[in-house]
Amino acid sequence: MPVIDPAKVPVKTGSIYPEPYAGMMKGRSSLRHWHLNEDEFVMVTEGECTLVQDAGETVMRPGDCAAFPAGSTDGHHFINRSDRVARFLVVGTKAPREVATYSDVDLRVEIEGGKARFTYRDGQDWTGPR
Amino acid sequence: MPVIDPAKVPVKTGSIYPEPYAGMMKGRSSLRHWHLNEDEFVMVTEGECTLVQDAGETVMRPGDCAAFPAGSTDGHHFINRSDRVARFLVVGTKAPREVATYSDVDLRVEIEGGKARFTYRDGQDWTGPR
Numbered sequence: 001m002p003v004i005d006p007a008k009v010p011v012k013t014g015s016i017y018p019e020p021y022a023g024m025m026k027g028r029s030s031l032r033h034w035h036l037n038e039d040e041f042v043m044v045t046e047g048e049c050t051l052v053q054d055a056g057e058t059v060m061r062p063g064d065c066a067a068f069p070a071g072s073t074d075g076h077h078f079i080n081r082s083d084r085v086a087r088f089l090v091v092g093t094k095a096p097r098e099v100a101t102y103s104d105v106d107l108r109v110e111i112e113g114g115k116a117r118f119t120y121r122d123g124q125d126w127t128g129p130r
Numbered sequence: 131m132p133v134i135d136p137a138k139v140p141v142k143t144g145s146i147y148p149e150p151y152a153g154m155m156k157g158r159s160s161l162r163h164w165h166l167n168e169d170e171f172v173m174v175t176e177g178e179c180t181l182v183q184d185a186g187e188t189v190m191r192p193g194d195c196a197a198f199p200a201g202s203t204d205g206h207h208f209i210n211r212s213d214r215v216a217r218f219l220v221v222g223t224k225a226p227r228e229v230a231t232y233s234d235v236d237l238r239v240e241i242e243g244g245k246a247r248f249t250y251r252d253g254q255d256w257t258g259p260r
Contacts (some may be wrong), residue, residue, distance in 0.1 A: 002206070003181065003188050004195040043173075043219060045193065051133065058133050063175065065134040076132070091221050125209060 018126060032077040032103040033096050037095035039069040049078040075103030082118030106130055133238030146246050148256065151235070162207040162233040167225035170198040177216030179208040236260055
């Protein structure tokens with residue numbers, strides 16, 4: 001049956017970020033970012049998620065949805081500022097080639113053919129925070 | 131802001147089914163069907179939704195999810211057998227060309243370039259229930 005049993009699905013944690021960002025984000029949300037080719041959709045399902053964007057913060061609660069169209073350069077991420085568990089569902093499209101740009105650090109990632117290449121915003125290979 | 135205001139989003143109701151199916155399904159779920167090219171994902175957000183497939187019925191409640199991979203011929207739809215409101219979120223991929231086949235009636239639909247063509251399962255133009 002196609003009903004998803006949470007006890008049986010593969011659990012993926014962590015991130016593909018290089019250090020120190022992987023450690024900084026451990027067990028948390030993503031670095032603030034925007035996608036070049038992929039639309040993104042979010043629905044909060046439990047607790048309170050605070051959406052952070054250029055213009056500031058918006059608290060989102062269960063049932064609240066947000067959509068981030070591909071190419072919109074206003075980066076987003078979610079922070080749990082509460083002392084309770086917060087959860088959300090994320091849906092993305094699977095672009096054959098994707099570029100994500102991080103809003104608050106000098107970092108971008110190109111993803112193609114299942115391989116990720118991190119660079120600075122100027123396109124040079126990333127070798128450490130600068 | 132990308133947070134979706136339910137008061138401002140376009141509301142779409144009804145279906146593209148030909149009669150008598152449009153009337154039969156009014157205010158309800160879809161005819162039981164499967165997709166050739168599009169994956170489909172469902173999360174129940176309120177009440178109880180009964181998933182119907184070849185093998186029988188499964189009651190799904192808020193947080194329960196189901197996935198219907200493209201090309202899987204085991205048709206599905208949801209029925210609200212309760213006396214309460216039930217809601218679910220549906221996510222689909224946007225295949226350039228799609229064929230949906232209906233499990234319990236002699237009907238299929240080909241969708242391409244925004245146009246829908248209903249046929250019998252043998253591919254002949256649909257002109258009425260048979």
